[in-house]
Amino acid sequence: MKRILFFIILFxxxxxxxxxxxxxxxxxALQQWRGTGGTLSLxxxxxxxxxxxxxxxxxxxxxxxxxxxxxxxxWDYTLRTGKPRKNDICLSLTPPxxxxxxxxxxxxxxxxxxxxxxxxxxxxxxxxxxxxxLFNHQGTLPKGIARDYPQFPSRGFMLDVARKFFTxxxxxxxxxxxxxxxxxxxxxxxxxxxxxxxxxxxxxKTYAAFRLESERFPGLTSKxxxxxxxxFIELQKMGKAYGVxxxxxxxxxxxxxxxxxxxxxxxSQEYGMDHLDLYKKEVYDFLDTLFDEYLSGDHPIFVGxxxxxxxxxxxxxxxxxxRYFTEYYLKxxxxxxxxxxxxxxxxxxxxxxxxxxxxxxxxxWNYSWLDxxxxxxxGAKAIxxxxxxxxxxxxxxxxxxFLDHQWIYESWSPxxxxxxxxxxxxxxxxGAMFAVWNDRVGNGISQQDVHIRTFPAMQVMSEKLWKGExxxxxxxxxxxxxxxxxxxxxxxxxxxxxxxRKDLTLSGQEIILQGN
Numbered sequence: 001m002k003r004i005l006f007f008i009i010l011f012x013x014x015x016x017x018x019x020x021x022x023x024x025x026x027x028x029a030l031q032q033w034r035g036t037g038g039t040l041s042l043x044x045x046x047x048x049x050x051x052x053x054x055x056x057x058x059x060x061x062x063x064x065x066x067x068x069x070x071x072x073x074x075w076d077y078t079l080r081t082g083k084p085r086k087n088d089i090c091l092s093l094t095p096p097x098x099x100x101x102x103x104x105x106x107x108x109x110x111x112x113x114x115x116x117x118x119x120x121x122x123x124x125x126x127x128x129x130x131x132x133x134l135f136n137h138q139g140t141l142p143k144g145i146a147r148d149y150p151q152f153p154s155r156g157f158m159l160d161v162a163r164k165f166f167t168x169x170x171x172x173x174x175x176x177x178x179x180x181x182x183x184x185x186x187x188x189x190x191x192x193x194x195x196x197x198x199x200x201x202x203x204x205k206t207y208a209a210f211r212l213e214s215e216r217f218p219g220l221t222s223k224x225x226x227x228x229x230x231x232f233i234e235l236q237k238m239g240k241a242y243g244v245x246x247x248x249x250x251x252x253x254x255x256x257x258x259x260x261x262x263x264x265x266x267x268s269q270e271y272g273m274d275h276l277d278l279y280k281k282e283v284y285d286f287l288d289t290l291f292d293e294y295l296s297g298d299h300p301i302f303v304g305x306x307x308x309x310x311x312x313x314x315x316x317x318x319x320x321x322x323r324y325f326t327e328y329y330l331k332x333x334x335x336x337x338x339x340x341x342x343x344x345x346x347x348x349x350x351x352x353x354x355x356x357x358x359x360x361x362x363x364x365w366n367y368s369w370l371d372x373x374x375x376x377x378x379g380a381k382a383i384x385x386x387x388x389x390x391x392x393x394x395x396x397x398x399x400x401x402f403l404d405h406q407w408i409y410e411s412w413s414p415x416x417x418x419x420x421x422x423x424x425x426x427x428x429x430x431g432a433m434f435a436v437w438n439d440r441v442g443n444g445i446s447q448q449d450v451h452i453r454t455f456p457a458m459q460v461m462s463e464k465l466w467k468g469e470x471x472x473x474x475x476x477x478x479x480x481x482x483x484x485x486x487x488x489x490x491x492x493x494x495x496x497x498x499x500x501r502k503d504l505t506l507s508g509q510e511i512i513l514q515g516n
Contacts, residue, residue: 023035023142023144024133024136024137024142025133025136025486026129026136027132027181027462027463027482027486028181028464028466028467029463029466029470029473029474030107030129031146031149032146032147035142036110038143039137039140039142040110040140040141040143042087042089046077046088047077047080047088048065048078048080048090048091049081049083049090050062050080050081050090050091051093052081052082058092058093058120058123059079061123064124064241064242065091065127065131066078066079067491069134069490072131072134073139077089086111089113089114089130090112090114090115091116091123091126091127092116092123093119096118100118101118101119102118102119103121104117104118104125104148104149105129105148106126107126107129109141109144115127124243125148125243126148128179128180128181128182132180132486136486150465150466151465151466152465153184153430154184154383154431154432154465155182155184155185155431155466156186156247157185157186157433157454158186158385159171159188159436159454160435161188161190162189162192162210162211162251162438163194163209164441165211165224165225171186171188173494174186175238176242176490176491176492177455177458177488178242178458179242180487180488180489181459182243183458183461183462184243184244184245187249187308187435188246188247188248188249189249189251190210190211190212190250190251191250191258192208192209192258193206193255193258194208194440195439198441203272204273206273208260208274210259211225211227212226212227212232212294214293216289217262217286219262229301232248232301233301236302237303239304246303247307247308247341248294248302248307249307249308249309249341250307250310251310251312252276252287252310253310253322254276254313255310255312255313256275257273259286259287259290260274260276263282263286265280270315271315275314278314278318278321278324291329294307295333296336302338306338306339306340306341307341308342309326310343311342312342312343312344314349316348316349320351320352320353322345323349323355324353326342326346327354327355327356330355340361341361341363342362342363343363343365343369343370344363344364344374344380346378347369348369348370349369357379358379359380360380361380363383363385363433364382364383364384364386365386366386367386367417372415372429376423376426376428380428381428382428382429383430383432384414384431384432385432388419390403390433390434392434392453392454392457393436393437394440394445395444396440401453402456403457403460405460406480408457408460409464412464413464413469414429414431414432414465431465432461432464434454434461436450438450447494448496452495455488455495459483459486460483463479
């Protein structure tokens with residue numbers, strides 16, 4: 001009897017080991033996986049099948065998947081409706097599921113590869129996992145069933161395009177990269193300025209830029225790089241198709257030198273030209289008109305649900321008027337049917353003037369200016385953007401040149417703004433966002449140099465915000481290896497990686513270098 005029991009236990013352990021061994025390699029990791037043994041091999045030429053009733057909802061997702069299979073695997077797939085057959089890829093919508101929510105999905109790899117979810121976004125995230133598994137497992141799928149869903153609903157990246165211009169092509173490629181790792185928010189910081197001490201202490205000579213086309217204020221848009229309204233709309237629509245919410249940010253009333261250069265009379269005479277004068281009617285008239293240009297009409301330029309109004313780092317002496325200004329623009333953005341977002345400053349800018357943060361989305365970016373606990377106590381929806389842990393500022397001697405990826409993977413949590421201290425979990429703690437600030441204008445750092453800093457940070461942040469703590473299952477060394485071998489995204493190679501040795505010259509021919 002003991003001998004039989006021993007073999008039963010040994011058999012169960014073996015099955016468990018097989019299931020664990022066949023667990024698909026995905027970043028971020030799957031929440032649940034039950035392997036059934038064996039593999040499913042998909043054909044190089046095949047079909048993506050959508051149930052007829054789901055065709056309108058899922059056709060865009062299927063078309064993107066067809067393109068991505070071609071880019072990533074070199075496979076040719078076509079779309080059809082109806083019932084799936086052996087070795088097809090099937091996409092379908094299912095009834096609501098509380099655990100899966102809007103972003104969760106089920107993978108079922110048996111006779112064919114099935115991705116099903118209660119919502120379109122969940123199906124789309126399932127296609128991202130499918131692509132990674134196919135790539136990482138050399139075109140085969142371990143048989144089994146996965147249930148996958150995020151720990152946090154907001155998983156974001158902010159890019160300062162104001163002090164360093166990034167091409168529209170770069171932004172579009174980043175939408176694909178973020179999407180491939182299930183990061184769903186991309187905040188674009190459209191205006192800012194350098195520091196006057198690097199420009200002869202002269203505000204008029206200090207670099208400043210606003211990157212978006214403006215027809216109401218001709219000449220406001222930066223001449224050394226900008227985005228037309230049309231292409232910015234296209235970027236936002238592309239983001240929606242890829243599950244990424246593009247959040248435009250116009251940063252006021254500090255960091256606003258681009259506006260003061262255009263209209264000097266709205267600048268503060270006391271706190272520096274990058275501060276707008278909070279007491280002048282002309283300031284409100286100018287900003288009202290600017291926001292209205294992008295928010296009004298049946299087809300506004302800012303397409304998505306969220307608009308960021310900045311509101312950080314104003315002089316403490318003006319706390320009361322700053323609070324009035326903040327409340328004014330929270331209401332102003334809301335009247336257009338948008339959700340206003342802001343940088344948290346109200347812990348530092350204390351006063352009696354009421355600011356209603358209930359239901360508003362706050363980037364809790366600094367423990368002194370506004371931390372997570374204070375934001376949540378005020379009724380805000382908080383996104384951890386803690387500067388001490390999550391700020392990349394290239395080529396300076398403060399903050400991070402590269403994030404501490406191992407520490408974030410092993411020790412950090414979205415509930416942390418001071419090392420080792422966790423706040424209580426709250427449904428209003430939406431998640432986290434890491435940020436790139438290009439403080440030093442003209443620092444010699446290229447777009448690709450920024451990408452080399454942000455890509456590994458994005459990989460580890462995606463893991464922590466979707467999967468959560470996973471060191472017991474996958475140690476950092478293994479995770480880091482997976483990061484190196486998992487692509488940026490189908491059709492994207494910003495790292496300029498090569499897969500093997502390349503000949504740069506024709507065999508047997510010489511190149512004569514001329515010294516120039």
